[in-house]
Amino acid sequence: MLIITRKVGEIISIGDSIEVKILDIKGRQVRIGIDAPNNVQIYRKEIYLKILEENKKAANILPEHLHEISLIWDNKKE
Amino acid sequence: MIFESKNFGTLNIEDKNIVLFVDGLIGFCELKKVIIITPQEDTPFRWLQSLDNPEIVFAIINPLLFFPDYKIKITKADIDLIEAKTLEDIQIYTIVTIPDNFSKLTANLLGPIIINANKCKAKQIVVDNSSYSTKHLLLSDSR
Numbered sequence: 305m306l307i308i309t310r311k312v313g314e315i316i317s318i319g320d321s322i323e324v325k326i327l328d329i330k331g332r333q334v335r336i337g338i339d340a341p342n343n344v345q346i347y348r349k350e351i352y353l354k355i356l357e358e359n360k361k362a363a364n365i366l367p368e369h370l371h372e373i374s375l376i377w378d379n380k381k382e
Numbered sequence: 383m384i385f386e387s388k389n390f391g392t393l394n395i396e397d398k399n400i401v402l403f404v405d406g407l408i409g410f411c412e413l414k415k416v417i418i419i420t421p422q423e424d425t426p427f428r429w430l431q432s433l434d435n436p437e438i439v440f441a442i443i444n445p446l447l448f449f450p451d452y453k454i455k456i457t458k459a460d461i462d463l464i465e466a467k468t469l470e471d472i473q474i475y476t477i478v479t480i481p482d483n484f485s486k487l488t489a490n491l492l493g494p495i496i497i498n499a500n501k502c503k504a505k506q507i508v509v510d511n512s513s514y515s516t517k518h519l520l521l522s523d524s525r
Contacts, residue, residue: 345508347510351509354515358493359440365429369480370389370421370439373425373427373441373484
């Protein structure tokens with residue numbers, strides 16, 4: 305991992321099209337501004353990982369589940 | 383095409399019904415082609431069957447049926463990616479997780495799926511709103 309020390313207001317360029325600017329530092333929190341092309345996806349990593357984990361859990365449906373949850377729906381409607 | 387699915391048996395799929403996840407699903411980047419199966423029963427559930435892996439199928443719902451206040455922000459880049467021209471082109475689904483206790487079905491409101499059915503393109507997006515989680519109970523006792 306490349307490690308760079310920056311002050312508030314300073315910028316890191318990544319390639320030709322991405323800039324990361326340190327906007328503010330308060331205690332243990334850093335505010336960061338990112339300029340990147342539209343097609344570059346920027347996520348908070350912990351959210352991305354939560355979705356990934358939930359997708360893995362949701363992917364393994366058994367045939368009986370399919371039937372079962374339809375029944376649950378029927379019961380709830382009544 | 384003829385497709386042998388694990389849960390639905392042999393499916394005869396027309397090309398126009400194949401939806402492409404341009405970036406794959408999160409955590410399943412190799413899974414790009416899917417079809418959406420509407421069950422015969424009267425149910426809000428749809429099945430998102432992967433065509434790249436016959437074993438993988440997700441239960442999905444229109445989140446607004448269960449969470450009428452659900453709101454997400456879709457970026458211009460994502461709208462362009464699925465080639466939507468207007469908001470009406472975009473359908474929103476969320477994936478449902480089925481736990482051992484079936485009555486505790488949850489919807490993942492943090493990672494909804496946006497689909498442009500006209501162009502058969504889809505994407506799972508990451509919602510940047512801390513009031514949503516990956517586990518919203520679908521059927522609370524009060525319903």
